[in-house]
Amino acid sequence: MGAINTPNGFNLDNSGRRVVVDPVTRIEGHMRCEVNLDDNNVIRNAVSTGTMWRGLEVILRGRDPRDAWAFTERICGVCTGTHALTSCRAVEDALGIQIPENANSIRNIMQLCLQVHDHLVHFYHLHALDWVDVVSALNADPKATSDLAQSISSWSRSSPGYFRDIQNRIKKFVESGQLGPFMNGYWGNPAYKLPPEANLMAVTHYLEALDFQKEIVKIHTIYGGKNPHPNWLVGGMPCAINVHDTGAVGAINIERLNLISSIIDQTIEFVDQVYIPDLIAIASFYKDWLYGGGLSSKSVMSYGDIPDRANDYSASNLLMPRGAIINGNLKEIHEIDLRAPDEIQEFVTHSWYKYPDESKGLHPWDGITEPNFALGANTKGTRTAIESLDEAAKYSWIKAPRWKGHAMEVGPLSRYIIGYAQGNPEFKEPVDKLLATLGLPLEALFSTLGRTAARGLEASWAAHKMRYFQDKLMANIKAGDSSTANIDKWNPASWPKSAKGVGFTEAPRGALGHWIVIEDTKIKNYQCVVPTTWNGSPRDPSGNIGAFEAALMNTKVEVADQPVEILRTLHSFDPCLACSTHVMSPDGQEMATVKVR
Amino acid sequence: MSQKKVLILGIGNLLWADEGFGVRAMEYLHTHYQFPDHVQLLDGGTQGIYLVQYVEEADILVVFDAIDYGLAPGTLKRIEDGEVPRFMGAKKMSLHQTGFQEVLAMAQLLDRYPEHLLLIGVQPVELEDFGGSLRPEVKAQIEPAAQLALTYLAEHGIHAIPRPQLQADQTPGHAALHLHDYETQRPSAAQACRIGDERFLGRIQYEPA
Numbered sequence: 001m002g003a004i005n006t007p008n009g010f011n012l013d014n015s016g017r018r019v020v021v022d023p024v025t026r027i028e029g030h031m032r033c034e035v036n037l038d039d040n041n042v043i044r045n046a047v048s049t050g051t052m053w054r055g056l057e058v059i060l061r062g063r064d065p066r067d068a069w070a071f072t073e074r075i076c077g078v079c080t081g082t083h084a085l086t087s088c089r090a091v092e093d094a095l096g097i098q099i100p101e102n103a104n105s106i107r108n109i110m111q112l113c114l115q116v117h118d119h120l121v122h123f124y125h126l127h128a129l130d131w132v133d134v135v136s137a138l139n140a141d142p143k144a145t146s147d148l149a150q151s152i153s154s155w156s157r158s159s160p161g162y163f164r165d166i167q168n169r170i171k172k173f174v175e176s177g178q179l180g181p182f183m184n185g186y187w188g189n190p191a192y193k194l195p196p197e198a199n200l201m202a203v204t205h206y207l208e209a210l211d212f213q214k215e216i217v218k219i220h221t222i223y224g225g226k227n228p229h230p231n232w233l234v235g236g237m238p239c240a241i242n243v244h245d246t247g248a249v250g251a252i253n254i255e256r257l258n259l260i261s262s263i264i265d266q267t268i269e270f271v272d273q274v275y276i277p278d279l280i281a282i283a284s285f286y287k288d289w290l291y292g293g294g295l296s297s298k299s300v301m302s303y304g305d306i307p308d309r310a311n312d313y314s315a316s317n318l319l320m321p322r323g324a325i326i327n328g329n330l331k332e333i334h335e336i337d338l339r340a341p342d343e344i345q346e347f348v349t350h351s352w353y354k355y356p357d358e359s360k361g362l363h364p365w366d367g368i369t370e371p372n373f374a375l376g377a378n379t380k381g382t383r384t385a386i387e388s389l390d391e392a393a394k395y396s397w398i399k400a401p402r403w404k405g406h407a408m409e410v411g412p413l414s415r416y417i418i419g420y421a422q423g424n425p426e427f428k429e430p431v432d433k434l435l436a437t438l439g440l441p442l443e444a445l446f447s448t449l450g451r452t453a454a455r456g457l458e459a460s461w462a463a464h465k466m467r468y469f470q471d472k473l474m475a476n477i478k479a480g481d482s483s484t485a486n487i488d489k490w491n492p493a494s495w496p497k498s499a500k501g502v503g504f505t506e507a508p509r510g511a512l513g514h515w516i517v518i519e520d521t522k523i524k525n526y527q528c529v530v531p532t533t534w535n536g537s538p539r540d541p542s543g544n545i546g547a548f549e550a551a552l553m554n555t556k557v558e559v560a561d562q563p564v565e566i567l568r569t570l571h572s573f574d575p576c577l578a579c580s581t582h583v584m585s586p587d588g589q590e591m592a593t594v595k596v597r
Numbered sequence: 598m599s600q601k602k603v604l605i606l607g608i609g610n611l612l613w614a615d616e617g618f619g620v621r622a623m624e625y626l627h628t629h630y631q632f633p634d635h636v637q638l639l640d641g642g643t644q645g646i647y648l649v650q651y652v653e654e655a656d657i658l659v660v661f662d663a664i665d666y667g668l669a670p671g672t673l674k675r676i677e678d679g680e681v682p683r684f685m686g687a688k689k690m691s692l693h694q695t696g697f698q699e700v701l702a703m704a705q706l707l708d709r710y711p712e713h714l715l716l717i718g719v720q721p722v723e724l725e726d727f728g729g730s731l732r733p734e735v736k737a738q739i740e741p742a743a744q745l746a747l748t749y750l751a752e753h754g755i756h757a758i759p760r761p762q763l764q765a766d767q768t769p770g771h772a773a774l775h776l777h778d779y780e781t782q783r784p785s786a787a788q789a790c791r792i793g794d795e796r797f798l799g800r801i802q803y804e805p806a
Binding site: 058059070071074080121125169173207210211213214217228229 | 612640648650705
């Protein structure tokens, strides 16, 4: 290839050493990443590959549309509820079903709860170890750690004795040789910048967050009837409300509503007193590591979510911002239309699928998912043991979705950039405050760190919005409305012969859409375009690179065979490729295999 | 002894043929037997880290899963207590091990590791059949696997009572995913491609580019 310029403004050069990371660890699903480094160890070309085939769409053909949510809930080990919600909305859109206000409030609480939970777990259990050195925490002074913790937050668990106990527990764990979750780390790498005390504080909160996250999901258990796979319903929510009910099973009663209320309060407290202060403390040591902006300063998109009133999905009724920004012009926010055949299209020129004409993209309603695994002429290795891929040919199981031809970044940072550009104080003020605290300019937001920070701010936003909808629900119930479902169109005999619908949400990791075609009461076509398809997409026919590839560009790697910087940036997107299964991981729970060629 | 909290956990992805063994075995126990209140049955799916809160609460943990132990397809394997993490670290055993091994390690880190742990695994026959169900050899191991679990629980003083009639309507999970509907309502192979991951597709003949 040599050097080329992409239409979306990146200069690619694949002549330097090739570094291959496969699998990328601490993500959901299977992903491979290849980069070329120049003589100064700076990334000059990036190739992101989804190594797992997503085929949920095809197994839904011929099934009952009312059951689709239950299948989509099994796509992934994390965003179960988000897929189910999106699926319900797609069917409701197709059949013109209106849901009751209470169902809208409960769905919003479920969705916001998933946002907070996912962001918290991502930050502490999947991403923090890219910034926090666990082994260094063993050298921390517990007293100094206590001073540090008390200087940044009023959180009560911060005594020297508490940190000493945790440190001893970690020490015992590490000495037992069972590193477990801490096995996948490049401990001691010079890219780690935190002092031992900040490391100990963060590792302590890793454990506290692990302990606390189980409280948050009780909300899913109550409103969804069970967890980990909560129940959903086309037309509303499958939970009955009866405030006077006293039994231990059955309807949502006042006792359960109060329990949820109390969990929401605890969640707000934990996020605002632990997560946000930790985020600021960690970021303050990485202020000069502002790599990873990629597409965020150019093209971002959000479908919007969290309808204030039920059944109105227009931008003005969505509390989570909706719109698209292109070419970095924050002054203009474009409306997006998920139904327009020429707006959202998926391309497969570099994906292992077959289209009749691959120079064109297909709108999801017309989507085709037909596998076609073929490697380019410049692939090195064999087809089952690939040494390096040929990115000039097909190289990923992820399709390349584009909005009006543009590669777009999606996720919390995109949502915050759009909210900021709209001048919405709920998004602008926390960003300005955070940047002022860290002494950073607005440009710093467009970075790996910005992505991680936006996720934290959004966790706080979502926790507070849960309170808003819980209060709204309680008020509505008190006013005498206990309806949670509309079953007027439950009977397929009431449906038209054919119907098309689209459902969308903002999943924790970005814009999610399900497109459904119903014919003779059965599913004729079903296509999911998931956030990681947007962010992790390969190139398109015009040569535009996707968000992962763009974000890796021009990053300096300290140690070529310990690419913590690559993991840092990829993890900042909270990638989720677990769209079908977790099988086929190589022997044991090994570290990311890194090969330098 | 009978007050110990027990968790019977089925893990795996229902949508990938024999990958669904763990969940189906748990479903079988639920539909055929009634357990005391301190026994919880859970369809863990592919949840990984999100299962830690269930695992840490258990004194006795019984896990059903598809395992790759290099055995003849359809072979049942019983692994107990200390053997579980040891084998998990040494060799790929559970097909979800990246997820579930981490769950066990996290429970240990929280100092709440189950006192007794039994893993009942089966070597899969077929995984490369997306949207498919269990193969006959694996399906035939559900009942013996359930018996292993019942025997183990009885040794710990926990006795399940056979249900007079099958608990058909209240199985955990959505009806469309229950074995009968799942199998009978499947689209045909002509309608829906049934192969998946490139490591599977790699075994299929194709024309080099």
